[in-house]
Structures are given as C-alpha cells and as structure tokens.
Amino acid sequence: NAGVTQTPKFQVLKTGQSMTLQCAQDMNHNSMYWYRQDPGMGLRLIYYSASEGTTDKGEVPNGYNVSRLNKREFSLRLESAAPSQTSVYFCASSERPMGETQYFGPGTRLLVL
Amino acid sequence: EDKVVQSPLSLVVHEGDTVTLNCSYEVTNFRSLLWYKQEKKAPTFLFMLTSSGIEKKSGRLSSILDKKELFSILNITATQTGDSAVYLCAANSNYQLIWGAGTKLIIKP
Numbered sequence: 001n002a003g004v005t006q007t008p009k010f011q012v013l014k015t016g017q018s019m020t021l022q023c024a025q026d027m028n029h030n031s032m033y034w035y036r037q038d039p040g041m042g043l044r045l046i047y048y049s050a051s052e053g054t055t056d057k058g059e060v061p062n063g064y065n066v067s068r069l070n071k072r073e074f075s076l077r078l079e080s081a082a083p084s085q086t087s088v089y090f091c092a093s094s095e096r097p098m099g100e101t102q103y104f105g106p107g108t109r110l111l112v113l
Numbered sequence: 114e115d116k117v118v119q120s121p122l123s124l125v126v127h128e129g130d131t132v133t134l135n136c137s138y139e140v141t142n143f144r145s146l147l148w149y150k151q152e153k154k155a156p157t158f159l160f161m162l163t164s165s166g167i168e169k170k171s172g173r174l175s176s177i178l179d180k181k182e183l184f185s186i187l188n189i190t191a192t193q194t195g196d197s198a199v200y201l202c203a204a205n206s207n208y209q210l211i212w213g214a215g216t217k218l219i220i221k222p
Contacts (some may be wrong), residue, residue, distance in 0.1 A: 004155075042117070042201065042212035043156075058209065090155065098208035100147050104155035 002026055004105035006091050012111045013081045021076040021108050023091030031094045032074035033058075033102065034066060036087040043090065049074055050097045081112045115140040115206050119213035127221050130192050134216045136202035137184040144205040146178050146185045151199040151215065159187075159200075192220045 045058030092102040149156035162178035
C-alpha cells in the first residue's frame with residue numbers, strides 16, 4: 001500500500017518546454033487534487049477531480065491542464081513552462097468527495113529556467 | 114476574498130517548552146478547520162475541527178476552534194526535536210481547502 005505516489009521527484013525545464021506530472025493513489029479514493037507550494041504562500045489548489053470523470057479549476061489553473069485517467073491516476077500537464085511555474089507540486093487524494101482529510105504525495109520539485 | 118493567516122511565521126524554542134500556534138480565518142461557507150504537519154516532504158493530517166470549544170487531543174498535541182472569533186490554536190506540550198516541522202492550517206470553504214502559509218517550528222535540544 002504505497003498511498004499517493006508522484007513522478008518525477010525533480011525536474012528542470014527550459015522556458016517553453018512541456019511536461020506531465022504523474023500521480024497515482026492506491027487507496028480507492030474518490031477525489032484527487034493538484035497543489036503548488038511556494039515559499040511564504042502556503043498550498044494553492046491548481047485543479048481537482050471530485051470524482052472519476054470530472055475535473056474542475058482551483059485557485060490558480062492558468063498554464064496547466066489535467067487528466068483524470070481513471071480512479072487511480074490524475075496527471076498535471078504544463079504545455080509551455082514559464083519561470084513563474086517554478087514550485088513544488090503536490091498531488092493529494094481524499095476518500096470522500098472533496099473531503100478534508102487529504103493524503104499527500106511526496107511532491108515534485110520543478111525548476112523552470 | 115477567502116484567507117487564512119497563521120502566526121507566528123517561525124518559532125524557535127527549546128526541548129521541553131510548550132508552544133501555541135495560531136490560525137485565523139475569513140472564509141465563506143466555513144465547514145471545518147484542519148491542521149497538518151509538514152516535515153521534509155508531504156503534509157500529514159493532524160486534526161479536523163468543526164465545533165467551537167471542543168478540544169481535540171492526540172498525545173502532546175491539542176487543538177481548539179473558536180467559530181465566533183474565527184481562529185484556532187494548536188498546542189504542543191513538552192516539545193521534542195521530532196516536533197520540528199512546518200505546521201499548516203487550512204479552512205474548508207465551499208468544499209475547497211484554503212491554506213495558511215504555515216508556521217515553521219524549530220525545537221533546539
């Protein structure tokens with residue numbers, strides 16, 4: 001039982017490059033989330049998926065897209081990376097739809113040059 | 114605009130001290146207040162508070178919510194070096210979590 005896993009752990013991109021961050025959970029949770037964490041700003045919600053087959057924008061969706069591939073997997077795509085997207089990205093999941101008790105993955109540290 | 118403010122931003126104490134971390138919130142359609150602990154990587158869940166005045170306790174950690182004054186506190190007694198971490202609070206507003214910036218707690222031996 002691995003919980004929430006994320007790949008890659010660290011990535012360096014050049015401005016304009018694209019990449020996809022992968023997230024998977026093995027807890028049979030309904031909801032999944034993508035956050036970014038920047039120094040002094042706390043966690044900010046990028047996108048979420050309340051249940052399989054649905055996705056919605058969070059607080060800071062610009063420059064990102066998501067796919068809820070199945071109940072286990074939720075990916076985050078940066079189509080054209082910008083330096084402002086340098087951050088640590090966390091994926092999380094919750095059993096109840098939009099539940100408060102969220103389980104987090106280990107994070108992906110992204111540096112955009 | 115929904116916001117959650119934590120204080121202090123950072124705190125350094127010695128092992129054995131008691132600390133109190135603060136979290137104030139202003140959110141629409143408030144449902145609950147949550148505390149998480151973040152060590153090197155992923156935040157881990159500590160408490161969820163929904164009712165005023167009812168203390169939640171887990172070992173040396175306890176927390177309480179005041180829905181009239183819109184704040185919560187997290188107390189840690191007899192601190193240990195393993196308590197060193199960033200403590201995050203979040204308010205559930207319309208089923209989304211609004212996060213504070215965190216309090217960085219350092220426990221010196």
